[in-house]
Amino acid sequence: MKDLFYKKIVWLLCFFQLLSCAGSKDRDKQLVFGNQNYADSFVSSIQPKWFAKPKRFSLVTSAKEPSIHRFFDVKPFRSIEQKTINVVVTTPEGSEFINQIDLSSGQIFTDKKVCSQDDEYKKYNSSVGKPNFSIGVLPRVLDQLNLPQKVIIFGAKDYISKHYKTNYFDVRVVGGYIEQICPHGGCFDADKWLSRLVLVGVQNNNPEFKKIKSIVDIQKKYEWDYSVAFIQNGEGKNIISDKFFPRKRMGAIVSSAQALSFLNRNSTIFTIDKLKEMRRSCYKLYDFLWKDLSYVNAGSKVAKTKKEIRQKALLLQEKKKEGIRDLSFSRRFIHNFKKFNEQYKTCVKYVYPSNINDDAKRHWFFSYLTAFHKLHELGYAFSCQSKSWNINPLIAKNKRVQSLQDQFRNCSGNDLDSAFEYAPVLLDNLRKKNKLSYRYIDYDKGSSGTHMKIYNWTKVSGAKLSCSDEDDMNFGFNKSIFPKDIRWEKRGSGKKKKNSKGMIIY
Numbered sequence: 001m002k003d004l005f006y007k008k009i010v011w012l013l014c015f016f017q018l019l020s021c022a023g024s025k026d027r028d029k030q031l032v033f034g035n036q037n038y039a040d041s042f043v044s045s046i047q048p049k050w051f052a053k054p055k056r057f058s059l060v061t062s063a064k065e066p067s068i069h070r071f072f073d074v075k076p077f078r079s080i081e082q083k084t085i086n087v088v089v090t091t092p093e094g095s096e097f098i099n100q101i102d103l104s105s106g107q108i109f110t111d112k113k114v115c116s117q118d119d120e121y122k123k124y125n126s127s128v129g130k131p132n133f134s135i136g137v138l139p140r141v142l143d144q145l146n147l148p149q150k151v152i153i154f155g156a157k158d159y160i161s162k163h164y165k166t167n168y169f170d171v172r173v174v175g176g177y178i179e180q181i182c183p184h185g186g187c188f189d190a191d192k193w194l195s196r197l198v199l200v201g202v203q204n205n206n207p208e209f210k211k212i213k214s215i216v217d218i219q220k221k222y223e224w225d226y227s228v229a230f231i232q233n234g235e236g237k238n239i240i241s242d243k244f245f246p247r248k249r250m251g252a253i254v255s256s257a258q259a260l261s262f263l264n265r266n267s268t269i270f271t272i273d274k275l276k277e278m279r280r281s282c283y284k285l286y287d288f289l290w291k292d293l294s295y296v297n298a299g300s301k302v303a304k305t306k307k308e309i310r311q312k313a314l315l316l317q318e319k320k321k322e323g324i325r326d327l328s329f330s331r332r333f334i335h336n337f338k339k340f341n342e343q344y345k346t347c348v349k350y351v352y353p354s355n356i357n358d359d360a361k362r363h364w365f366f367s368y369l370t371a372f373h374k375l376h377e378l379g380y381a382f383s384c385q386s387k388s389w390n391i392n393p394l395i396a397k398n399k400r401v402q403s404l405q406d407q408f409r410n411c412s413g414n415d416l417d418s419a420f421e422y423a424p425v426l427l428d429n430l431r432k433k434n435k436l437s438y439r440y441i442d443y444d445k446g447s448s449g450t451h452m453k454i455y456n457w458t459k460v461s462g463a464k465l466s467c468s469d470e471d472d473m474n475f476g477f478n479k480s481i482f483p484k485d486i487r488w489e490k491r492g493s494g495k496k497k498k499n500s501k502g503m504i505i506y
Contacts, residue, residue, distance in 0.1 A: 044167045046088075049073050050106065051352070056362070057283055058355045059105055061453065069106030071148065072275060074139035074168045083256050084204050085151070087171045089136035089164040093157040096130065097448055098235055100458070101137055101148060102441075104352050107452040108165070109444040113475040115467035117233055120246045124229035131230050132223060134160050139168070140275070142268040143196045149267060150179070150196070152231075154218055156203040165450065171201040175215035176259030178251030179231070184238055184436070184462065186245040195251065197262055215253050236463025239434050244466045282347035285340060286354070289369070290362055293333060296491050297326045329413040329491035338404055344369075345377055348457075356455050361489075363455070367440065368488050370457055371423040374438050380426065381407050384415035389426045413492030424482035431481060434462045440482045448475075 050069035051058040059067045070088045078084040090099045090108050098112040116127040134157070137148035153160065153171055160169060177200065180193040187193055200218065202209035212218060231250050238245040254262070270278075303309040316326055347353070348370050356363040381392040381402050392400045408416075430437035438457040444450045460476075467473040 044086075044163075044169065046070060046073050046166060046168055054283070056355055056358050057286070057352055058358070059107075059352055059453065059455070060355065060357055064357065067106070067453065068166070070101060070108065070168075071103055071106050071137065071139050072270070073106070076138050076140045076269065078170060078204075080260065082204075083173045083260060085138055085171050085173060085199070085201070086168045087136040087151045087153060087201070088139055088168050089134050089153070089160055091131060091135040092161040092164050093132060093134045093153075094130050094161070098135075099450060102454060102456055102458045103148065103350055104348060105454045105456045106352075107444070107454045107456075108450045109441055109452065109454060109458055110449050111461075111476075112236060112465055113448060113467075113472050114234070115465050115469060115472040117466045119229050120233055120237055120244060120466070121249070124225060126226075128226070128229045128233045131234055132226055133230075134164070136164075136169070138199065140270040141263070142270075143263075144266055145181070145194055145196045146268065147196065149199070149263065151199040151201060153201050153203065154212075154222055155209055156206060159203070165452075170204040172204040172209070173199050173201045173256045173260060174212055174218065175200045175254060175256050176262075177215075177253045180249045180251050182238060182245065182247050185240060186238070193249075197254075197259060197266070199259055199263070214255065234465075236461060237466055238462070239464050244464075247463050278347075279351055281343075282351035282353075285343060285347055286351075286366070289336060289340070289344075290365065292336060293329070293369075293491075294362070294365055297328055330408075330411050330416055333416055334408045334411065337408070341373065341376070341404065345373055348373065352456065364486055365489070367457070367482075367486075368420045368423065371427060371438070371440075371482075372420060374457060375423055375426060378430070378436060382411075382415075382419040384408065384411035384419075387415060387418045389419070389422060414490075415492070417488065417490045417492045420488040428481040431460050431462075432477065434464060436460070436462050439476075439479070442483065 046068040048066040048068045050072040051060070051066040059069075061067050074086050074088060076086060078086060088101070090101050091097070096114050097110045098114060099108050100111045101108050114130050116129050119125075119128060132154075134153040136151045136153060138151055141149040143149045151171065153169070156169075163169075176197055178195050179198045180195050182193055185192075200215055202212050202218075212221065218224065228250055232246065232248050236247055238247045303312040320326075353366040353370070354363040375389060379392055379394065379400065380389045381400075382389050392402050394400055424440070427437050427439070431439060437460045439460050440457050441454045444452050444454060464473055465475075
């Protein structure tokens with residue numbers, strides 16, 4: 001039935017384009033409008049389901065249609081017996097840019113510009129430039145580091161480059177390897193390196209790769225030494241005081257059977273039921289936080305004239321009759337942050353919180369709220385005494401100097417307004433210091449961008465390429481970290497507060 005469907009598509013495409021379906025034996029390898037590869041691209045086109053509804057949580061295209069979600073709209077596995085999987089490609093072979101996928105929006109964004117580098121391990125004598133394989137992810141699967149399951153694909157360069165932004169690919173796994181990552185610095189101690197599995201595959205049902213059964217076969221057909229050099233250098237290195245350190249290294253190589261078995265036992269796989277439950281609970285949390293935190297309480301509104309004072313009194317009386325406690329923003333925020341902090345961090349990592357086209361005010365509220373939570377997750381705490389974000393160091397596993405319960409003591413609404421206002425500034429400073437941070441991307445525009453609409457905070461790893469050209473090395477630094485025309489809508493009273501000595505503070 002599937003073959004018959006393919007034939008019908010090919011026949012129709014040939015008919016409308018007045019192309020002959022007869023051709024050479026090499027026709028399947030060409031990307032010609034009307035051939036089998038082109039027909040396959042229609043069958044593997046990603047269909048928008050995740051963002052189909054509800055509207056307030058959707059990400060829509062410029063045509064106001066639901067966007068495709070490249071991580072959740074594609075099922076991961078095709079046939080375990082045949083070792084075939086579906087792969088969403090982020091960076092095609094030979095690309096001038098290294099791209100990443102944002103899990104919350106499901107969109108691809110440009111991360112780095114490829115340049116000529118030396119091998120940090122001094123084992124590959126030539127320079128390292130563009131990847132000689134495509135880089136992608138296995139949809140709905142997280143690896144041992146809770147990152148999207150990485151897959152590299154050899155071959156089918158032209159086909160993948162043409163369709164990777166809108167399609168997924170049928171890939172046959174031929175093996176895997178252990179990728180070790182140094183989060184920051186030099187990682188001179190072995191226990192500082194983190195490990196994850198990476199799958200290696202080829203395009204399925206392509207006669208060119210029929211005889212490739214293992215990584216040994218890949219090594220014979222492709223320049224494997226260069227592949228290893230790119231794996232260990234091509235996606236960035238750690239940098240401290242202008243000195244580069246290796247960020248990635250290749251560990252043991254495993255067979256396809258070992259790789260898939262390990263993946264099944266040690267990965268997080270999002271089933272349909274899990275996705276539905278996660279989305280439902282996150283939507284419920286977002287709606288609650290918007291309802292509870294978005295309004296300015298009547299008691300904090302400054303009333304100067306007799307009319308304003310009378311209106312304020314009536315409003316307070318009305319709320320009292322309705323059984324609504326007119327709590328200050330600071331009390332509401334602190335209570336909700338301490339109660340839902342962990343749940344919110346998980347939600348915004350995977351579930352998009354707001355549709356800017358449906359309610360811009362709500363969207364920018366959640367953008368600032370997310371920036372606040374991201375900084376807290378990075379190990380920063382806001383001091384209401386100094387009105388500044390400060391490092392809150394780890395003193396033990398999952399335990400910091402200042403506990404969550406000890407934070408926000410004596411914080412006013414004005415203090416918290418400052419915390420929200422300064423959050424994007426600090427994230428920008430961290431990025432410029434080559435530290436782990438986040439950058440808000442509206443459209444990934446420009447000649448280097450993917451031209452995808454994102455409107456979300458995206459991770460900045462802090463890794464850099466050791467380019468000889470400084471502009472290439474600092475690619476992205478000149479890009480704004482947050483829209484300059486957007487401001488936090490203040491929810492404090494606007495009144496000046498006195499400190500313990502009776503002095504007015506601002």
